[in-house]
Amino acid sequence: MSQTLLLVDGSSYLYRAFHAMAPLTAPDGTPTGALYGVLNMLRRLRADYVHDYCAVVFDAKGKNFRHQMFPDYKATRPPMPDELRPQAEMLPEMVRLMGWPVLVVPDVEADDVIGTLAKQGEAAGWNVVVSTGDKDMAQLVSEHVTLVNTMSNEKLDIDGVKAKFGVRPDQIIDYLTLMGDKVDNVPGVEKCGPKTAVKWLEQYGTLQGVMEHAGEIKGKVGENLQAALPQLPLSYQLVTIKTDVDLHTELVDGLESLRRSTPKWSQLAVEFKRLNFRTWLKEAEERMHEGNGDLFGAAHIGEQAALAEQSLSENVSDGLPQTAPAPSALNYQAITTEAQFAVLLERLSQAEAIGIDTETTSLNPMEARLVGISIAFAAGDAVYIPLGHTPTAAPEQLDLNEVLGRLKPYLENAELKKIGQNLKYDQHIFANYDIALNGIAGDAMLASYILESHLGHGLDELAERWLGLPTITYESLCGKGAKQISFADVALEQATEYAAQDADFALRIESWLKARMDAKQLEMYQHMELPVAQVLFEMERNGVLIDKNELARQSHELGSELLRLEQQAYEIAGQPFNLNSPKQLQEILFDKMGIPTKGLKKTASGGISTNEAVLETLAPDYPLPKIILENRGLAKLKSTYTDKLPEMINPHTGRVHTTYAQAVAITGRLASNNPN
Incomplete structure (x- = not known):
């Protein structure tokens, strides 16, 4: 089954929605008509077009490479209306919350990014659907690339382009060059409209052919053509969509970075309430409680998705609700005294299974040092042991070496089952302290991969999908970019809530997903993916000896x-x-x-x-x-x-240590990072 890539020209639809929609405002007076129009378009698209990968592309602010070629490019365009500006600023984040990857690439236009992605998808043998109202995009149409316009319900394939414009897709650039574009201030041939452009291209085949025979064309229009000859090559470049934009920075994993994801229901509910989108608010709140429904169009995503959804629907029909039940109360506690730690050890001695997570100084598992350990005993019941926070963030902390020494028998006890999220990483962290984490019985990331290999498997996404709950994000505590602080600087109260939640949610989600597996999936989970994770851990730990x-x-x-x-x-x-x-x-x-x-x-x-x-x-x-x-x-x-x-040789081991990503591709292949 061929994959489908759905690309949306967000900038085109923002303006079209602005002029088409009745004026709407939020309770605080913020205009929302265009915002509502674009979101509604995306809702329809997701419902109407089955797709595996998608992106909404917006124009970046400022000038682009075409302005360098022609300073007057788009010079006649009026500035963005004041009532549209706040909507344009809100739109990308709203689109992201709906589960669409968003791309804004400097120095090029949205058309160029879409053109590049369309060519990449076509080269991969995928079907590409471009949703736009821009006639320039017709130059991209091919056997694998079609255009759709949700506002007019128009669909353009190769024959559709010929029927609408009178020329083939491969002649569209020539056609646009001859006519020029008043909206973008691209000069063409004076008085050359669509009929004349089509007539010339039918007679001479290409723009080059028209230019070579310009002397044969009589009358005023012939004079206009000859007068335009010097500038036509530049106009040709201005209307040509760039299809080789470097997207390595935006798409770290190539087209795989554009895999569609589940909407962030709880965050959408907050935004819909603020914007007074009452019908959508009601639906979003229902999805929060029901689980992985799709407010913006239910669509199967390849055979993997179909199998997963069939399995899930069978479990639902057996009476299992869509999301895990929430505990009546949360009991998250920081362990900072000897008395509290003694109670924790007693609880561990009686426990059969725990959720476990580590907070560290680095994403590099061979170099990371512990900042703290969180342990969950049941849904909503978890503790956090700060071990490496700064004195300002956590004035009272137990000694790291003493804590690890007393926890080691429990961590290495294979009878005490350990559940987590990407536990291979935590294994490395404990191994850095000469502790062999045994008894690994479950991993929420791998359980999700078994059931829904086509979706993302990060804990934030899983919590939204299966618990109907938002997570505290790392960025919300530590910030991002140049101003990001280390987790060691996060105040104890906030760190406890964050870390305990990680262990708690991993425990809940893994149990919930395992209950939804059929016999075949459970067999693969317990006897394939979990054991493979241990093999990969050994491979990563041993590293590669290089000369x-x-x-x-x-x-x-x-x-x-x-x-x-x-x-x-x-x-x-x-x-x-x-x-x-x-x-x-x-x-x-x-x-x-x-x-x-x-x-x-x-x-x-x-x-x-x-x-x-x-x-x-x-x-x-x-x-x-x-x-x-x-x-x-x-x-x-x-x-x-x-x-x-x-x-990249580790100074302590003398070897190179890569990381093998297990839950990445639908095909089951591994990915290797740092180095690849």
Whole structure:
């Protein structure tokens, strides 16, 4: 079954909704009509189009690369209306809460991001649906890419584009260039409307053909065409959607980063109440209590989702409610005195199973040090032992070594079952203190992966989905970016609530998910995923022994070969130049050496690209592009492996320790991080 990627032009729909919707306001007077219109559009999309991956893309603030090419680009556009501005600011976060990934990429437009994603999805063999009201997007339509407009219920495939515009999708750029775009202030041929553009393209095939035969076109319109000839190449570039935007920063895991997720019901309920979206508020509140319903359109996501939902519906029909029942009260306590710790040890001696979690100084499991340990005994009943907080945050703390020494028999007791969230990480933390965490009997992350491999498995998401409860987030306590503080600086009262909640929720969610598994899923969970996690822990702990001296020798060899290739390139070019400079390479290849540029890809600024694809096209016929490619390949080997790997050797073990992510891909494959 082919995957489907649903892409939404958020900026286009924001303006269309603003002009189409009746004026609405929140109780505090904030305009909400356009916001409501776009959210309603997304609701319909999620209901009408079955999709596995999705994104809503907005224009970034400020100018983009087209303004560098043509300073008057969009100069005639009026500023954003005052009543639309607050709605535009609220919209991205509201969309995220609805479970849609949101992308805002500087220096390009939403169209370019959508075009890039559409091409990537198409290259992966996926079906791509682009929801927009922008006619420029018709240039993206292909066998795998279609356009939809939820406001007009219009759908455009290849035939649809031809029927609507009179030209094929591959002629749309030529068509738009000839007409120009008054909205974006892109100059075209004066008095050239759709009928004239279609007529010329039917007769001459392409913009280039029209320009070559401009002298044959008589009358005033022919004179206008000849007058426009000098600026038409620039207009062509301005209306061409960029399809090679670098999205590595935004999409760390590639298209996998765009997997759809469950709406944040509790947070949406708060926002809907504030905005006075009463019908949606009622539905959101119902979903909070019912569980994983989809306010914005129920859709199966591939065979994995269908199987999971079938299993869940069978369990529901057996009388199991959609969300775990909440305890009548919470009992979260900080353990800071010897008397409290003695009581905790007594409880551990009588317990059969506990939830457990660690708070640490780092996400790197081999280097992280303990800040605290949380233990849950039952739903709503958990404790937190601060061990590494600053004196200001937690004035009273027990001695770390003494606590670990007395907890060690319980942590290493295989009879005392341990439940957690990604317990492989916590295993490493305890192993850093010479404690072997035994008795691992459950992991909420892996249980979720068994049931819903197509969704996310973070504790925050799981709590929303299966408990109907929001979590205290790390960022809400520590902040983010340059101003982020360490967890050791978080005040004890807040740290206790956060840490105890983690252990409590992991215990509740794992139990709840396990109860929803059928016999086959339970077998896979207990006899495949949990044991595999232990194998991966051993692999990560053992690390990979690499020969630092051999890598240094290879790095030196690569360096020598790179110098040789560099000198060879200089000889062919007839001068020294920076092999890593696209501008200098462009000048050498196409200006000085005169290599033909017809058919070669252009950059956003209009020059000929010197990316890998272009160089591979030229390499069979010209020696310099071949040398440049070889140089780039060896440089990557040197920087990524022979130079980098020795720097990643753990000074305590002498080995490189990667992390294997187990609950990532629907296919079951592993991912490796730091290093990959």
